[in-house]
Amino acid sequence: MKYTKLITSAAFFIMLTTTLAHAKTYILTDTEQNIDLGAWKVSGPNYSIEQRVLRGGKQEGTKVITLTSDHGLTIALSPTRGMGLLYAKGQGIHLGWSSPVKEIVNPSYIQLDSRNGLGWLDGFNEMMVRCGYEWTGHPVVADGQIYSLHGKAQNTPASYVAIHIDDKAPYAIHIKGLIKESTFKKSDLQTMTELVYVPGESTFKIHDVLTNHADYPHDYQIIYHSNFSQPILEDGAKFIAPVSEVSPFNDYAIKGLETWSKYLGPTKNFDEMVFNLKPIADAQGNTLAALINKAGDKGVSIAFNTAQLPVLTLWKNTDTLKQGYVTGIEPGTSYAYPVTIERAQNRVKQIQPNQSIDFELTYSLLSSAQQVKATEQRIAQIQGNHKINQLKTPIAKE
Template sequence: EAVAGEVRLGWDSPVDEVVNPAFIELNGRGGLGWLEGFNELVTRCGFEWVGHPGEDNGELLTLHGRAANIPASRVGLQIDEKPPYAIRLRGELQEKAFKKLDFAIVTELSTEPGRTGFSLHDTLTNQGDYAKEYQVLYHTNFGTPLLEEGARFVAPVKQVSPFNPRAAKELSDWQRYRGPTRDYDETVFNVVPYADEQGQTLTMLHNRAGNLGVSVGFNTAELPVFSLWKNTDTEKQGYVTGLEPGTSFSYNRRYQRPLGLVPKIEPGEQKHFRVSYELLVNSAAVDAVRKRIEAVQAGRDTEIRDEPLVDLSKD
């Protein structure tokens, strides 16, 4: 979680403690064991795969990969001695399996004194001798006080589609949130964002009054697509939304190859992923981000697809 003043960025999961990865059985619950430790503000999904559990090439792929439950091999804290006195927390993850892959991930969180936000920078290196598929998704989760009845999601949207038939029923109101709703469970929408000439784009969640919000910025050359997860169930069940930039959507990997969303990383190659988060503390800050988003949209049309990109009825 992150705290700025009296505002907490995060959410209230029934999983209310940090769970040691040794106690997470990813294969449990039919591949949904990941949920037994799920409570973070930012959850790294990947890097070998992301998406819903299921088989791909004869292997069971568990929910959203292993990265969130791999302990760091090394952790270091650096504080710059010159302005703006940046604070950087860095860790190294090793995602490896004999005959399968040899990935190293250097992950860094950074902020500066006085900043109401933080940045994430991950570097993925393929240390093996063969090109490998990879996927990554930054499952960024917000609850109250940002999430409430009438809260809204804002982004420069090139294309939006429902994840499944359930989401298709709410496509006409996909950017607006409900209050806690018993038996609501979840809906997901697939988003392809517009970006500026440098590939930078910006998304925002703000409360009903529009005087408190958060922005999530990223580069579409690194993270070309975005998932909006709306889990507006009861508060004790987990009232939360996910703003999720990624290389891929949340379908099982086997469904995403035909969509062109399972990239490869060559031997010795590095891939970088950068995401920035900023708390918007008043109406002026929310309005300023809204204007930046409108500038990226630049009057271009949004394609609204009525049908899901993938037919999950055979799954």
């Protein structure tokens, strides 16, 4: 009897280790099960995925996951910083920007209500930031509270992080992270973020699912603040997207309305200039926006659906290189005005109890004139004969 038990236990151990050896799902963090793997790495035939834990300064304890693909992209994101994308690169092209904030700042060192609600800027250096989901936009005091700049999601560490690798072609890699905005008496919004990448490709997808776990409806807003700089952004670079309307965000942007889609090189004393856009989509609601370099042989595009993300913001911050030379392409449910203005103009949406809402975006690195031309043709096709209406004054005043 004891011998039989020994054989059974040994067989079970072999079966268990074999299963683990071929496991395609790896849980890196799970607060419910008290799991935190810290430093971790896995490799495949044409990829590697590594999680590092940063040390020192304001990045102490920050986690960074880097996915590297042979002949494809290298993508870095931070579970500590709301699963925000730090950068993507490939074919000698870097997607992201150089912020004066050099560390990947741990949210424990950030006070969102500092500088009259602008504390969010103390950690702002990512390629893509989720601005939301409880609220977004410029800070404002209303309803007896401070609505700090661009919400809390980006400074909320993920409560659950898992990596899944498909066992069937094309063997996509999924990096998931759960962001909880759960506050007693206020909200219980939870977003399962997901980055999907097929090794070797020059595109990747973001698929986020926002769920209201509360028993009451709740407002929500989201802006996918996507930031790019050199080598694509330069003097003579251009922004393209099918749009029906362009308006200046504020009085300062009025002076740049005639050249809203064109870029300067690094320019001292250039303050940020923002434009509100109404995107046009095809019959399925699909559209895209792109940044193209002067020569027309490098670029980046973002595809999204206007049923999920109905508005588009263009942020031009062509200041000096040290100050932060960058532009933002920002699909969203709202513009960057304070939540009070967005609510008054009916752009704040509401999610019902137990309801889930999907958001999908596809980022593509364009590394040749042929790829740029194909993107330009697709945008021109969606634009069709629609004229662009340029409003001369802002649609709101802060």
